[in-house]
Amino acid sequence: MLNRLPNTATIDEVSASLKEHGYVIIDELVSADVMDEVAAQMAPHIESTPFGEDKFIGFKTQRTGSMILRSERSRDLIMHPLITGVAGKHLSQASTFQLHLTQVITVHPGSPAQVLHQDQLAWDFFDFPDSYEVQCNTLWAMTDYTAENGATRIVPDSQYAGRGQKFPPEAGVAAEMKKGSVLLYTGKIYHGAGENKTDQVRQAINITYAVGWVRQEENQYLSTPPEVARTLPDDLLKLMGYQCGCFAMGYVRDFEDPLAYLKGTTERRSAGFNALSSTANQTSAEYATAFV
Structure with a gap:
């Protein structure tokens, strides 16, 4: 059984x-x-x-x-x-x-x-x-x-x-x-x-x-073109990888958040320790808060 x-x-x-x-x-x-x-x-x-x-x-x-x-x-x-x-x-x-x-x-x-x-x-x-x-x-x-x-x-x-x-x-x-x-x-x-x-x-x-810190087997960014990705809910986009996997893993250009970059928003979203404060990992979030 x-x-x-x-x-x-x-x-x-x-x-x-x-x-x-x-x-x-x-x-x-x-x-x-x-x-x-x-x-x-x-x-x-x-x-x-x-x-x-x-x-x-x-x-x-x-x-x-x-x-x-x-x-x-x-x-x-x-x-x-x-x-x-x-x-x-x-x-x-x-x-x-x-x-x-x-x-x-x-x-x-x-x-x-x-x-x-x-x-x-x-x-x-x-x-x-x-x-x-x-x-x-x-x-x-x-x-x-x-x-x-x-x-x-x-x-x-x-x-x-x-x-x-x-x-x-x-x-x-x-x-x-x-x-x-x-x-x-x-x-x-x-x-x-x-x-x-x-x-x-x-x-x-x-x-x-x-x-979040390992490479994905299926390349989600090429499998779903940006013009389609922009129409998807934020929660799904984050799961696809449009977020930092941990501190400094996956940011765009000038330390910009990948989701903000995809959506073309002018609001700057931190891709550093501040971004970890909203993650599911309480230990990482507490450490990030204390570090900042």
């Missing part, structure tokens, strides 16, 4: 479960209709997406990004209050957190199982301490997730196994869940796509968050 909670679970309950197990499934957090709407908006882009060019990405798997631009409905998933609340708590050791990537993963029939791995290897295989969480990931089920159609496999209790471990395929347990459910998992837990033994595609929306 995998770790799972109902869709009535609170931010604190989900956060505690994620911290203890390294992953948690929230059953049917949104309706199947929401998944269908995102699927319809992304369909023409998925159709033109090439398959992966190596075994890890998947020779029979498509990964279609730029979801903020291509699917307005997906923005509700990116900004879902339960998910962003959990991400904020999980990544609270950093001054801010940001969007790391958005993509639809389409696993086609006959696709073999992916090697079991940690997602935080994306940062050049850096050996993050066990005590530091750099990443909070989600996989939203666009189709039912079953063992037969390649549901993501989780290796229970692997979050402290360390970097570069080689788990056999049978160590992974299929994260079966209904359409509209979401799997949250840390950057440390070992996991991988399962083998799709059916004649149907298995699809998921992969939305990932990371601490």
